[in-house]
Amino acid sequence: MFRGRYAIPAALLASVGIFGLMAFSPSAAQADSTTPTTVASADGGYPYPTQTSPTSTTSPTSSAPSGYGTANITLPESFIAPGQALFDASCASCHGADAAGTSRAPNLQGLGAGTVDFWVSTGRMPLAISSVQAAQKPSRFNRSQTLQIAAFVQSRAPGTGMPVPIVNLSAANLEAGGSLFTLNCAACHTITGAGDALAGGASAPSLHLATPTQIIEAIRSGPGNMPRFSEGNLTPTEVHDIAAYVHGVIQHPDDRGGFGLGGIGPVGEGFVGLLVGVGLLMLVCFWIGERT
Amino acid sequence: MIDSSLRWVDDRLGIAKGGRTFLDKIFPDHWSFMLGEIALYSFVVLLGTGVFLSLYYIPSAHEIVYHGGYLPLQGQKVSEAYATSVGLSFDVKSGLLMRQAHHWSADIFLGSIAVHMARVFFTGAFRKPREFNWIVGVTMLLLGIVNGFLGYSLPDDLVSGTGIRIAYSIIESVPLVGSYLGFFLFGGNYPGNGIIIPRFYLLHVLIVPALIVGLLAAHLGLLVKQKHTQFKGRGKTEHNVVGSPMFPTFMAKTTGFLFMTTAVTFILAGFAQINPIWQFGQYEPFQISYAVQPDWYMGWLDGTLRIMPSWEFVGWGHTIPLEVLLPAVIFPGIIFNIFFAWPFIESRHTRDLAYHNLLDRPRDRPKRTGAGAMMLMLMFMIFAASSTDVMANFFQIRLNSVLWFFRIAVPLIPVITYFVTVKICEEMGGAEGIGKRKRPNVVHRSASGEFSTVPAEARPGDGHEELEAVPVPTFIDMVPADLATGPGIRRVMR
Known part of the structure; x- marks a missing residue:
């Protein structure tokens, strides 16, 4: 029933879908889903x-x-x-x-x-x-x-x-870091730490490759458009908690549920849902229905 | 045994007559007639997975201390709704699969409705006598979008909570009654008194699905009553339907299609992550994450909000926030009114009041096709505008440039699309043999090296052929032998 001439549009649609998946799937670093529940000391003394x-x-x-x-x-x-x-x-x-x-x-x-x-x-x-x-x-x-x-x-x-x-993250509190991150950082860096464009050509960079030292240096010095957080805003302990959360959860998220689709939320999901989901089912229609 | 028990039921309920009509309902075989079934079966998947979710989800804003499988959340105070949603992803067996299947299914459900609606629109299947069914369908689309939003809000995570906040502001932007409406729905000023989650839950699992089920029954009942439309073709007239009967041919196909829809949904649910709420954290009204978008079917509302300049009317002691009212209330209102009224707008324009059971080829109606393409392009452009930040970040362009691009492109490109589509349709109408299956040419090389082409022999579908009307047999086993082995195509009078 599946004749040769339908193989070409089918293959085209499939390749678009696969391309979409690849484009939005997480990088190898993110895909590593070994989830440290407490921050390993190997990176703690970075x-x-x-x-x-x-x-x-x-x-x-x-x-x-x-x-x-x-x-x-x-x-x-x-x-x-x-x-x-x-x-x-x-x-x-x-x-x-x-x-x-x-x-x-x-x-x-x-x-x-x-x-x-x-x-x-x-x-x-x-x-x-x-x-x-x-x-x-x-x-x-x-x-x-x-x-x-x-x-x-x-x-x-x-x-x-x-x-x-x-930086020594061995005593840091992940849960406290999580709330502090949501309150102080997510508004620009996004809740998944993927970063995003801000107004006027500025952007909040992705946090996925930042080291704990760089995170603390950035919080304390406020590079570029980022606000500077002094000790009155965030105590040394709190800064370490945030670094621990970014390192332990943001950079190594519990990514269960399949391909992460880039961690950019419904835009990638809608893309996949329409192209792969509805697209595949339309191909099924095309397969079991008449085409003349 | 089966015979006698069926007879027993028939003696009491008289199902044979109706059942006969139902089993002999003729379905056209063209593939595009099955698009609506994707929506139907996605709805079945939605109901099934939704029942599973409702066994574990607790719709309560009551704060509890989290003790579950997601370690970074251990010991934190979260709402019961969020805790049980995360629990579905971590502690309930196959809960994450079911939750993801439910979410993917919602995306597919609304996507297939859009595709089905486009088929109905471009072929003119909404014309007299089917205007009612068009209106029923558009209403289901509207309810589907509403229910999608309600369901998206239930986990009480940071991203969906932001969506509720936006919805509240949109309600508030309605002049005069806005704040009263908002207070009525939320039980007070935002965020209410923890009342919105239970209310959304009630709407999401009971009221809106019940409305959809009722409308679905009406949609299919009207379909059986009015019989299918069909494309022009061999033996097909305004007064007959050509296709396969419900039993056995179509029933086999459609049951298979139910399984295929379920399979595709669950393949996505198994391999592609959707809405990882545990990474977002629970919603607190004073917290916000950047890069928050709604699901794709709400994206077009978000897009208009994003590109709207910040206009505001202040006078007589009142503020009317035009920057919210126009893009999020007036604009979707206009769009859905056009959807609802389209059959009447068109018949008024064409003065065509005849019955139509044969469908149009889109190219034969350039203006309608152009209008449809314009609407699709408008929807696509504002959907794209809902991801201005993602685009700016991905392509490393200034966010402001992306914004201004969409401010110009959203009104402009759909108009260009209209004229281009109309022109293409008109050109196609004038070209000889376009859309016909092309006969392959066989190239010969003679002994002297000369090349010549000869058209290949005609294939079965190429020539003109009339179908003989075949009466529907009284009993299935009385189908004539030659038909029983044939492709199962029948033709019945309307």
Whole structure:
């Protein structure tokens, strides 16, 4: 009954449906549905990737600028010289040799190492193109280089700004993080953390690849259009709870129920429901009905 | 045994006569006549899965402490409605499958109604004497959309709660009576006193489905009474129906189709996630998530709301929020009034008051086809406008540019569609042999290398052929032998 000439429209419709599924299905990272119920300590102590040599020389103890969290990384003096070389090569043409800013880019003095770490480690700096919002891209520097640049900028205005936090999520409270996230973050980043476009070319980025350190740095420094949350708004404990929730639930959601369709809600669902659901059933009509 | 028991029933209820008529009801065989059945069987799936859900769902805004399978929610205070909805997804066996099947089925139900409606519209099946059935159908579409929204709201999650908030604002935007209506429905100012979930539940599982079932019976009763329309073709006239009888041919087909509809719904439910409410969290009136859209059949209302400029009328101590009233109350009102009134609008325009049992080819009625294409394009454009943020994010364009694109495109592109469609239809009407099955050409190469083409032999459907009228046999086993082995096509007088 299923003659050859109907195979072509059938195959076309099917391929459109499959394309839709692929386009809206989650990436491999999301599809990994192993759901940590409490945050694994392996990621909890993130800020020191093992491949970097300066780990041994830095001593992660609480340091000068207080008021930004429980524990911060102390960047050693030895970082400043190589950091300055990197800064001169990649940053100084816009931010000025002393990080004091030019007509093209703002003054970085006093922003602190944590702010620099966020912008550089997420690849937003150095800027590829001047636009409404700096684009996220693979970072050009490894962890130790990033911290060296941060140490140099910090050395221009010692004792001010946000240091690089030490993140330990082992004691964090996921449930509290969830409510805080819904209240403070979901209005822009969406409740699934997928991110979305805001007005005027700005957008709230997806949180699916952010590290706990970057999350805390972003909350405390308020990059771009994002509001800055001081300790009066969110205590260090609360910030850690949010980071734990983003890392444990947003980035590793319990994605039962099949393909996630991109986590963008009814737009993808309607697309699949109409094309695959109604489409398949129309093909069935076409199959069992007469066509002349 | 069967014979005697049937006779026993017939002696008391007299079912033989009606049953005979029903079993001999002739169904045209064209595939497009089965689109409405997708809706019918999706409705069956909706009822079945809905009954399952109602066994576990508790429609209450009462706050309880969650202790269930979803760990990030452990120990939090949530409403009973949300807790049991999450419980359906985590703790009830096959609950998530049933919940997803119910939701996918709703999407398919309304999608197939739209497709069925388009078939009826473009072929002119709504003309006299079937205007009533068209109105019944449009009413069911309206009720289906309403019930879809009510059901979407029941889990009390953050996304659907936002939808209820929008619905409340839309009700409030009606001049004079708006706030009274809102207070009446919600039992007070928003969000009411926890009363809206039980009320929506009552409407969703009892009142609206009962209305739909009643209208469905009327829809099918009118179909049997008035008999099917049919396309023009061999042996088909205004005074007969050509097709397969209900028993046995059509019954076998349609039962198979019920299973196919169920199968497709459950394949989607098993493989594609829909509305993962546990990721959204429960609704609190002071919380909001960005990127919230309604289901696709409500998307066109959301689209008009999004592209509307923020106009407002203030005067005599009152504010009329035109930015809500126009796109969310007046516009859908106009659209549905056009739907309801279309048979009468058209007959007034064409002055055609005759009975019609033969269908039009869409291309033979350029203006109607153009109007239909215009409406479909308008619906599609405002549906697309309901995802301005998703588009801006996906294609990395400014949200404002997307918004302005739709503000211009939504009124403009449907008008262009109308003229293009009318032109295409007119051109097709003038072309020779268009729409006919093409006879293949066989290419020959002679010994000297010369090529020539010869049309292939005519296939059975290519030539002109008249069907003989065959009376419906009194008993099935009295079908003549040559018909019993044939394709089962019969022709009866109206």
